[in-house]
Amino acid sequence: MSLGAAFVRVSTGSQDETSQVKTIEAHAEDRGIRIVKWFKLHGYSASHGTQEPALREVIADIGRGDYTTLMVTESSRLDRREDLDAQAEILLAIRSAGGDIISIGEPQFGRTDFAGRIVTLVAQHANAEKSKTVKRDTYRGISMIIAANAHHGPLPPFWAVTGERYAKQAYCTDPGAVRDVFERVANGESLAAVGRSHDLYPASVKSLIRFAANHTGVEECRYTYEGVTQTWAHEVTPVVDSPLWWRANSVLVANVTDARANKGGRPVASPANWISGVLDCPECGGKLYLNAGMTPQGNPRTPKLRCGGEAKKRLSCGRFKGCDAEPVLDLITGMFASDTTDILAFQRVAGNAHELEALNAELRKIQGRLSATEDDDELDALVAQRRAMKARIEGYVIVPDTFDYAPTGQTVAQMWRAGNDAVKRGMVRAVKKCGGIALTHHEDQWTIDVGMAEAAEGVGGVGGADGIVDLGNGLCFRRQAQ
Numbered sequence: 103m104s105l106g107a108a109f110v111r112v113s114t115g116s117q118d119e120t121s122q123v124k125t126i127e128a129h130a131e132d133r134g135i136r137i138v139k140w141f142k143l144h145g146y147s148a149s150h151g152t153q154e155p156a157l158r159e160v161i162a163d164i165g166r167g168d169y170t171t172l173m174v175t176e177s178s179r180l181d182r183r184e185d186l187d188a189q190a191e192i193l194l195a196i197r198s199a200g201g202d203i204i205s206i207g208e209p210q211f212g213r214t215d216f217a218g219r220i221v222t223l224v225a226q227h228a229n230a231e232k233s234k235t236v237k238r239d240t241y242r243g244i245s246m247i248i249a250a251n252a253h254h255g256p257l258p259p260f261w262a263v264t265g266e267r268y269a270k271q272a273y274c275t276d277p278g279a280v281r282d283v284f285e286r287v288a289n290g291e292s293l294a295a296v297g298r299s300h301d302l303y304p305a306s307v308k309s310l311i312r313f314a315a316n317h318t319g320v321e322e323c324r325y326t327y328e329g330v331t332q333t334w335a336h337e338v339t340p341v342v343d344s345p346l347w348w349r350a351n352s353v354l355v356a357n358v359t360d361a362r363a364n365k366g367g368r369p370v371a372s373p374a375n376w377i378s379g380v381l382d383c384p385e386c387g388g389k390l391y392l393n394a395g396m397t398p399q400g401n402p403r404t405p406k407l408r409c410g411g412e413a414k415k416r417l418s419c420g421r422f423k424g425c426d427a428e429p430v431l432d433l434i435t436g437m438f439a440s441d442t443t444d445i446l447a448f449q450r451v452a453g454n455a456h457e458l459e460a461l462n463a464e465l466r467k468i469q470g471r472l473s474a475t476e477d478d479d480e481l482d483a484l485v486a487q488r489r490a491m492k493a494r495i496e497g498y499v500i501v502p503d504t505f506d507y508a509p510t511g512q513t514v515a516q517m518w519r520a521g522n523d524a525v526k527r528g529m530v531r532a533v534k535k536c537g538g539i540a541l542t543h544h545e546d547q548w549t550i551d552v553g554m555a556e557a558a559e560g561v562g563g564v565g566g567a568d569g570i571v572d573l574g575n576g577l578c579f580r581r582q583a584q
């Protein structure tokens with residue numbers, strides 16, 4: 103049997119008071135709490151701040167160890183609901199004193215709501231301190247690298263490192279291939295074609311072209327520590343002359359202007375539309391790409407989906423003759439934009455181990471303040487808080503954490519509408535991965551098959567295991583065949 107106090111807030115002369123008292127008494131008995139003190143506040147007074155002395159009294163009582171729990175019928179009895187700062191303050195003060203608030207109407211109060219998250223934040227702050235130490239240790243290693251002017255950071259293809267841990271030397275593994283890549287890009291060959299002959303993705307060709315050390319012989323390394331970025335020069339053997347480097351780079355730059363962005367021409371390295379590179383070629387299993395933009399005569403093309411082969415090769419199989427893109431785009435857009443299924447995220451749905459961490463963090467804070475204060479009254483209060491906190495930690499009953507998928511508040515349609523090309527492509531890919539989207543031939547026409555074979559409707563189609571469509575980053579949505 104633990105001891106507690108209760109707050110009743112009522113309007114003068116109403117029946118409300120008796121009913122609140124009864125509710126609290128019943129719940130206190132269920133939880134094995136004996137109410138040793140009642141606070142009866144009148145409704146009008148809360149808005150005038152007269153409940154503050156009562157709350158201070160509660161905090162002092164808990165600090166002294168008179169009781170540990172404050173019970174209310176709902177948290178609005180403590181303060182105005184909209185004032186989250188005030189609620190967090192009250193909750194934190196009561197927790198720091200070693201107590202807890204039980205809100206009968208809201209069993210999750212102080213656990214998953216804003217104020218509860220504040221307590222979690224305190225624990226996170228302690229964790230941040232811990233990771234700072236790790237960063238400091240890493241920085242010591244980086245300092246040695248800087249002192250040696252050694253290599254640090256990512257390298258493009260055909261570049262590698264050799265040497266000891268803090269004295270790594272970067273070098274080009276195939277100067278002939280690098281020179282070939284530069285010359286061909288400078289001469290206007292497409293990134294896909296250049297990549298094809300060196301077994302590279304077009305984006306890797308780009309990163310090689312942009313790597314300035316290829317002509318300067320100096321790699322600019324950088325490291326950011328506590329907001330300060332340090333740069334140092336790491337010497338390498340240059341591979342191409344500056345004129346060639348500039349020619350190749352100016353070709354890339356010409357391709358990032360708005361007028362030419364992903365409209366065709368060369369050397370383009372990223373697809374134009376979310377559909378590009380997503381659907382499989384029905385003939386060879388390669389990827390289909392959107393073929394749009396202008397004809398050489400300057401007329402707009404009818405957008406078509408055409409086979410672009412495998413990612414590195416990008417060679418059409420020639421067997422799939424292409425199909426109109428518009429109906430396919432419309433169909434897929436329609437499916438996603440009208441799907442009101444909830445997007446779910448993997449998150450904690452039960453468990454209190456993180457609260458114990460919060461208590462431990464709170465204890466460390468009290469101990470820190472204990473060694474810092476000169477004030478006798480504060481010292482007494484802190485000693486009492488520390489005792490209460492320790493008792494609380496010792497008596498803590500851990501409910502194991504369980505995680506599950508819970509709604510994020512966003513629907514598939516909202517995510518689709520708000521998403522950029524990368525998000526849309528990710529969503530289509532995810533559904534396709536569960537067998538939900540495929541290009542099929544129906545009555546002499548290419549169309550999108552949305553898992554109709556399983557008689558399922560909606561975006562998820564036949565779905566993966568349990569109909570879960572995994573969107574990555576811990577997000578997913580669930581589709582059941584209807």
Ligand SMILES: [Zn+2]
Nearest residue numbers: 383386409419
């Ligand atoms: Zn093909």
